[in-house]
Amino acid sequence: MTEMNDPKHNLEQIQNWLQTVITHPDGVETGVASEEARQLINVGAENIEQIITRSKSLDSFSRLHVYGNAYYARLLECLGEEYPTVKHAAGEETFQAIAIGYLQSHPSKSYTLGELGKDFSNYLQEIRPEKDPDSNQPDWADFIVDLAILEKIYGEVFDGPGVEEVSLLDAGKLQSISPEAWPGCRFEFAPCFRLLKLRFPIHEYVTAVRQQKQPQPPEPEETYLAITRRNYIVRRRAINRNQFLLLQSLFANTSIGESIEQLAGEHEIDASDFAELLQQWFSAWTAAGYFLQVVPTEKSL
Amino acid sequence: MKEHRLGHPHLGFGVGLRTVHFSYILENHPPVDWFEIISENFIDSLGRPRYILEQIAERYPIVMHGVSLSIGSTDELNFEYLGKLKKLSSDINANWVSDHLCWTGVAGRNTHDLLPIPLNEETLAHVVHRIGIVQDYLERPLVLENPSSYLTFADSTMTEWDFISRMAKESGCGLLLDVNNVYVSSFNHDFDPTEYLRSIPHEHVVQFHLAGHTDYGTHLIDTHDGHVVDNVWELYRLAHELTAGVSTLLEWDAKIPEFPVVHAEVLKAKTFIGDEVPPELLDVQEPDIEDDARPTVPHPLTFIPAEVE
Numbered sequence: 001m002t003e004m005n006d007p008k009h010n011l012e013q014i015q016n017w018l019q020t021v022i023t024h025p026d027g028v029e030t031g032v033a034s035e036e037a038r039q040l041i042n043v044g045a046e047n048i049e050q051i052i053t054r055s056k057s058l059d060s061f062s063r064l065h066v067y068g069n070a071y072y073a074r075l076l077e078c079l080g081e082e083y084p085t086v087k088h089a090a091g092e093e094t095f096q097a098i099a100i101g102y103l104q105s106h107p108s109k110s111y112t113l114g115e116l117g118k119d120f121s122n123y124l125q126e127i128r129p130e131k132d133p134d135s136n137q138p139d140w141a142d143f144i145v146d147l148a149i150l151e152k153i154y155g156e157v158f159d160g161p162g163v164e165e166v167s168l169l170d171a172g173k174l175q176s177i178s179p180e181a182w183p184g185c186r187f188e189f190a191p192c193f194r195l196l197k198l199r200f201p202i203h204e205y206v207t208a209v210r211q212q213k214q215p216q217p218p219e220p221e222e223t224y225l226a227i228t229r230r231n232y233i234v235r236r237r238a239i240n241r242n243q244f245l246l247l248q249s250l251f252a253n254t255s256i257g258e259s260i261e262q263l264a265g266e267h268e269i270d271a272s273d274f275a276e277l278l279q280q281w282f283s284a285w286t287a288a289g290y291f292l293q294v295v296p297t298e299k300s301l
Numbered sequence: 302m303k304e305h306r307l308g309h310p311h312l313g314f315g316v317g318l319r320t321v322h323f324s325y326i327l328e329n330h331p332p333v334d335w336f337e338i339i340s341e342n343f344i345d346s347l348g349r350p351r352y353i354l355e356q357i358a359e360r361y362p363i364v365m366h367g368v369s370l371s372i373g374s375t376d377e378l379n380f381e382y383l384g385k386l387k388k389l390s391s392d393i394n395a396n397w398v399s400d401h402l403c404w405t406g407v408a409g410r411n412t413h414d415l416l417p418i419p420l421n422e423e424t425l426a427h428v429v430h431r432i433g434i435v436q437d438y439l440e441r442p443l444v445l446e447n448p449s450s451y452l453t454f455a456d457s458t459m460t461e462w463d464f465i466s467r468m469a470k471e472s473g474c475g476l477l478l479d480v481n482n483v484y485v486s487s488f489n490h491d492f493d494p495t496e497y498l499r500s501i502p503h504e505h506v507v508q509f510h511l512a513g514h515t516d517y518g519t520h521l522i523d524t525h526d527g528h529v530v531d532n533v534w535e536l537y538r539l540a541h542e543l544t545a546g547v548s549t550l551l552e553w554d555a556k557i558p559e560f561p562v563v564h565a566e567v568l569k570a571k572t573f574i575g576d577e578v579p580p581e582l583l584d585v586q587e588p589d590i591e592d593d594a595r596p597t598v599p600h601p602l603t604f605i606p607a608e609v610e
């Protein structure tokens with residue numbers, strides 16, 4: 001511990017002290033008095049000018065306030081821009097309280113603000129209030145968590161790897177695969193493709209909020225989304241449960257034949273009944289740009 | 302004769318590239334001389350921001366301006382980050398790479414603020430040493446900006462202009478002289494901004510920044526949310542005389558108006574140094590800036606929200 005009357009502090013000491021003080025959630029005065037700060041530089045409020053000098057117009061604490069206020073304001077603004085629908089649904093005040101808790105437990109450790117909210121949906125899940133034991137319906141907290149999950153994926157897909165510069169599977173290539181080879185093949189998915197199962201049909205709600213509208217929160221309903229990016233814009237499509245299960249299986253690199261059999265087996269129906277439907281699905285998914293190519297599975301080689 | 306701007310070209314009068322102007326720039330190809338990008342918005346992008354940047358870089362000179370180098374921190378330099386800076390600067394043929402004389406965090410954390418350091422012999426040696434490492438790695442001179450600051454340390458033993466003068470001479474780095482920041486800091490720390498401008502090594506000044514700030518009476522905050530004030534224009538005129546003119550860039554980061562307004566603001570710089578500007582470029586509709594009740598957040602903010610159908 002440094003003596004209070006030490007005239008000099010090394011840079012590491014000063015930096016750790018200042019960071020502790022300006023990021024303290026209860027303000028810079030509490031920050032200076034905190035045990036953590038006093039372990040670094042043992043200075044009390046009455047001697048703060050030994051560390052931070054005053055100006056003609058502002059005392060030392062007022063000057064520290066500029067940085068303390070800016071720290072949370074800046075990061076709250078960024079988190080709000082990354083999760084605008086969570087902020088809208090939760091309300092400004094609640095969002096701010098949650099976000100400050102998140103920033104305290106998950107301070108940024110990256111050079112980019114793009115990483116700031118990466119654990120936000122998990123954090124919301126961790127701090128959610130206990131569910132009503134008498135209800136098996138998804139509740140408001142589930143709704144907020146679902147929103148955060150979807151907005152996080154939107155961010156990843158928007159600025160992650162895409163398919164704008166590569167050739168995708170097209171209808172011609174799809175149709176050129178012989179019926180015999182088809183079951184032994186698998187799809188290679190676009191790197192921006194995501195599948196999502198949600199407890200609320202929030203995709204329209206999220207779009208409306210992002211368009212500055214005031215939509216009503218939807219009622220709970222099991223919802224499945226296929227998400228990708230075309231022409232640098234995130235695209236999302238609601239799909240039904242069977243489509244989700246089939247895409248999920250295909251996404252796990254299971255062969256087309258095996259994936260179809262699994263789905264048909266689950267519904268105890270003949271795979272041949274699916275034929276027309278499957279053709280429609282695969283055509284639509286190909287047109288939507290979900291697939292890079294169809295390749296033989298190792299087993300079929 | 303001294304070599305001006307460390308040999309860098311005078312790019313003219315540029316504007317900070319911001320997402321709200323992407324479409325306007327691509328559709329209208331405005332007659333702006335060059336753009337400065339916030340490096341962190343693009344070094345990891347594999348989406349629309351990077352795609353737009355590549356199109357703009359084909360048509361306009363680009364300078365990379367970062368906010369996360371943290372040259373003054375006692376944490377280790379982040380070579381993953383430096384590697385990404387180096388790659389992007391090569392990919393888009395950036396004219397130079399700049400950041401700030403500051404630290405952004407310590408103990409592995411990033412406050413995403415441009416925090417000041419005490420100005421003394423120890424910190425000068427520390428910064429000069431790290432500039433050398435960065436310059437060796439990037440294989441080009443680093444350009445560092447004087448940030449606005451809102452506090453000073455009892456441990457400082459020299460003025461900021463003495464510090465950056467020695468820093469530039471000892472490390473060989475370039476200076477990005479933010480004229481607004483000199484003014485903001487001079488108000489906040491009670492010094493004469495003209496003494497600052499007269500004292501620095503002018504041959505090291507590669508670029509100027511101009512921006513608006515917010516006056517809180519007792520202090521100024523570098524908010525980049527409005528017009529450049531007259532006092533800063535006067536300082537700009539002096540800085541221009543002292544350096545014989547360098548690339549000049551206008552930053553507007555909050556309450557951002559239409560592109561022509563931002564462009565017109567930087568073109569005012571030409572009128573202050575006696576150059577002619579086509580009148581139609583200065584004849585723009587003034588922005589209708591609503592007062593915002595939210596607290597004002599000092600620069601920098603560098604998050605690009607996703608675009609979703």
